[in-house]
Amino acid sequence: MNIVGLQSVIYGAEDVEAATQFQEDWGLELVEKSEAGSDFKLPDDTSVHIRKIDDDSLPPPSVPGSTAREVIWGAADKETLDTIGAELSKDREVTVDSEGSLHSYDDLGYRIGFQVTTRDIKPLDFPDSNTVGNAARVDERADVFARGLVKQQRMFHAVYWAPGDAAAAAEFYLNRLGFKLT
Numbered sequence: 001m002n003i004v005g006l007q008s009v010i011y012g013a014e015d016v017e018a019a020t021q022f023q024e025d026w027g028l029e030l031v032e033k034s035e036a037g038s039d040f041k042l043p044d045d046t047s048v049h050i051r052k053i054d055d056d057s058l059p060p061p062s063v064p065g066s067t068a069r070e071v072i073w074g075a076a077d078k079e080t081l082d083t084i085g086a087e088l089s090k091d092r093e094v095t096v097d098s099e100g101s102l103h104s105y106d107d108l109g110y111r112i113g114f115q116v117t118t119r120d121i122k123p124l125d126f127p128d129s130n131t132v133g134n135a136a137r138v139d140e141r142a143d144v145f146a147r148g149l150v151k152q153q154r155m156f157h158a159v160y161w162a163p164g165d166a167a168a169a170a171e172f173y174l175n176r177l178g179f180k181l182t
Helices: 016-025 078-088 166-176
Strands: 003-013 029-034 037-041 047-052 067-075 102-105 111-116
Touching (some): 003 016, 003 111, 016 029, 016 037, 067 078, 078 102, 078 111
Parallel strands (some): 003 047, 067 111
Antiparallel strands (some): 003 067, 029 037, 037 047, 102 111
16 A cells, blocks of 8 residues: 555644643644644644544544544555555444545554645755765854754654554554555
């Protein structure tokens, strides 16, 4: 399957203000803040959403307390989305929302979703660095000394708590969804 990466993470938080501040400190761009929660956007058009822990629109929690309530993965195209839906429908409920995104759960009960990706990967600018045989920066201080605040560019991974046999829990993602172990 052609899952290209994280698209969105939706959190339920006991302290929405603290969770919002954490994401701002981490370098995410705050797009909207309201009584319902906060929405953030990364430069590649992926997103993070914070909601009150008791928000009725959230999927049920898999573990107690503040936690990710759903991780949405980006699919390369509609064909991939249809393939994922067919695979997951073999043994679990799959719902489709009004925007065409799929919603289900993994073998540990974590809520997962899939949508055709809106990611727009932008090239990263790396600072000049001097290495053996390469003096790209002559008589200049390294960029690290002049940098301002960190700004996150992309989300690369999600972390799940997997009690018991973690290898067996990973098999769902590896065998059913075609993820690669890294």
